[in-house]
Amino acid sequence: MSDRLQPGDVAPEFELPDADGNPVSLTSLRGRRVILYFYPAAMTPGCTRESVDFQSSLADFEAAGATVVGISPDAPPKLAKFREKEGLTFPLLSDPDADVLRAYGAYGEKKLYGRIVVGVIRSTFIIDPDGKIEHAYYNVKATGHVERLRRDLGL
DSSP states (O other), rough: OOOOTTTTSSSOOEEEEBSSSSESGGGTTTTSSEEEEEETTTHHHHHHHHHHHHHHHHHHHHHHEEEEEEEEEHHHHHHHHHHHHHHHOOOOOEOHHHOHHHHTEEEEEEETOOOOEEEEOOOOEEEEEEEEEEEOOOOSSSSHHHHHHHTTTTO
16 A cells, blocks of 8 residues: 555545546646545445535535545446436546546455455545645545535535
């Protein structure tokens, strides 16, 4: 696993396909605050709850000048199905090789039901308009996490 990112670090650049196969890069989002969240798998209970919570708060995040982007190892067709099923309107990006997940320290060993496994570490980053990490949250819980972000951002 990569070292964990800290506030003040430059956010690792990426370009990944969205649910429709169109490339999205961090550079293309420059000038706005970005809330970048990494989740293990679309259409699982925890990831669905977290994504729906982001969708429910999307208007407030956007009013505060922030763009929400989700990243998982899922292929674009699965992301498209997830987006449609849950009514998600923010970008969902595909990182099947986990290169971006590793760059952000969001992939590696974790405990799952008392066992050590290797996989996606549910994490969220707030990136400032200049591309630097403002906040880094690792090992977050799917439920209640968006509310914590809202508090931390004063929303």
